Amino acid sequence: MLTVHYSLLTVLSFPNAKLNLGLYVTAKRPDGYHALETVFVPLPWADVLEVLPAPKGQLASDLLLTGRPIPGEVATNLCLKSYQLLKTDFPALPAVQMQLHKIVPIGAGLGGGSADAAFALRSLNDLFGLNLTTEQLESYARQLGADCAFFIQNTPRLALEKGDIFEPINLNLTGTACIVVYPGLHISTAQAFAGIVPQAPAQPLRAALAEPMASWRTTVFNDFEKSLAPTYPVLAELKQQLYAAGAAYASLSGSGSAVYGLFPGLAEAPALAWPSEYLVWRGML
Ligand SMILES: C[C@@](CO)(OP(=O)(O)O)[C@H](O)COP(=O)(O)OP(=O)(O)OC[C@H]1O[C@@H](n2ccc(N)nc2=O)[C@H](O)[C@@H]1O
Numbered sequence: 001m002l003t004v005h006y007s008l009l010t011v012l013s014f015p016n017a018k019l020n021l022g023l024y025v026t027a028k029r030p031d032g033y034h035a036l037e038t039v040f041v042p043l044p045w046a047d048v049l050e051v052l053p054a055p056k057g058q059l060a061s062d063l064l065l066t067g068r069p070i071p072g073e074v075a076t077n078l079c080l081k082s083y084q085l086l087k088t089d090f091p092a093l094p095a096v097q098m099q100l101h102k103i104v105p106i107g108a109g110l111g112g113g114s115a116d117a118a119f120a121l122r123s124l125n126d127l128f129g130l131n132l133t134t135e136q137l138e139s140y141a142r143q144l145g146a147d148c149a150f151f152i153q154n155t156p157r158l159a160l161e162k163g164d165i166f167e168p169i170n171l172n173l174t175g176t177a178c179i180v181v182y183p184g185l186h187i188s189t190a191q192a193f194a195g196i197v198p199q200a201p202a203q204p205l206r207a208a209l210a211e212p213m214a215s216w217r218t219t220v221f222n223d224f225e226k227s228l229a230p231t232y233p234v235l236a237e238l239k240q241q242l243y244a245a246g247a248a249y250a251s252l253s254g255s256g257s258a259v260y261g262l263f264p265g266l267a268e269a270p271a272l273a274w275p276s277e278y279l280v281w282r283g284m285l
């Protein structure tokens with residue numbers, strides 16, 4: 001009979017970022033949040049997360065952080081918040097040792113923190129055989145951040161309400177060459193919302209995305225672009241540079257400040273020169 005020593009079990013995962021294809025802030029909700037209409041698409045720019053049971057005798061869960069520095073106390077990190085959330089419903093959950101190697105830029109509109117939280121939930125579910133369903137995992141994820149639930153299924157989806165209610169969408173960008181440029185501006189999501197007057201889009205996002213990508217430039221918008229433009233002119237400049245390099249579509253992701261360009265039909269995205277302080281991802285979706 002095969003026996004595996006408990007403490008040798010570990011779950012290694014690669015929490016990936018996301019892009020927003022179109023982002024409309026359609027209404028202010030009674031709970032203070034905003035209703036959105038957006039499509040989330042997984043972006044293979046990823047962190048590395050390891051979750052394993054804590055060594056014998058260690059009663060409190062711990063998180064070791066390496067890579068890009070994450071602002072805030074370790075205790076407030078979304079990976080540990082995921083653990084605490086499950087612990088309230090599963091008091092017998094053993095303490096864990098986590099290690100997060102942070103690669104995805106923080107506060108970039110790429111959802112990196114939410115991805116870590118969702119992958120931590122999934123890892124804990126696998127490690128301890130909690131048998132939580134996808135719906136249950138999404139419900140936990142919703143409590144950790146508005147876009148966190150997307151990363152449970154992690155497939156392209158139309159997101160509504162707070163960005164946590166999903167509808168399927170027939171959109172396959174797999175194999176599309178892409179560049180993501182983060183100019184190093186940390187834009188607070190809450191602050192970005194403050195500059196927006198909610199309204200419904202001229203054309204529903206689903207209908208606009210059903211047309212060829214060449215048309216998206218004039219039909220698919222991110223509402224944050226207009227409101228952030230006066231303060232951050234670099235965002236429009238980046239978009240312009242991506243179009244000049246041949247992108248079929250370019251946009252701000254989320255509430256910024258990462259800007260991306262899509263180059264369908266190319267075997268690889270063009271290698272462009274960027275200021276050395278920018279963080280750039282270039283690859284295939
Ligand atoms: C708005 C989006 C669009 O993709 O921005 P990015 O984070 O990607 O830039 C996301 O859904 C954000 O998701 P997430 O970053 O998890 O949001 P949360 O931590 O829950 O909320 C941060 C703050 O943003 C505002 N907020 C967020 C989502 C929403 N639908 N309405 C809001 O008004 C609230 O002020 C909230 O306090």
Ligand SMILES: Nc1ncnc2c1ncn2[C@@H]1O[C@H](COP(=O)(O)OP(=O)(O)O)[C@@H](O)[C@H]1O
Nearest residue numbers: 071077078106107108109110111112113114116
């Ligand atoms: N594991 C984590 N990775 C990144 N940010 C985290 C993490 N845990 C908590 N945070 C906090 O979340 C905020 C940024 O979240 P992030 O998802 O990177 O940005 P955005 O919402 O713009 O996509 C920061 O204030 C950061 O301190």
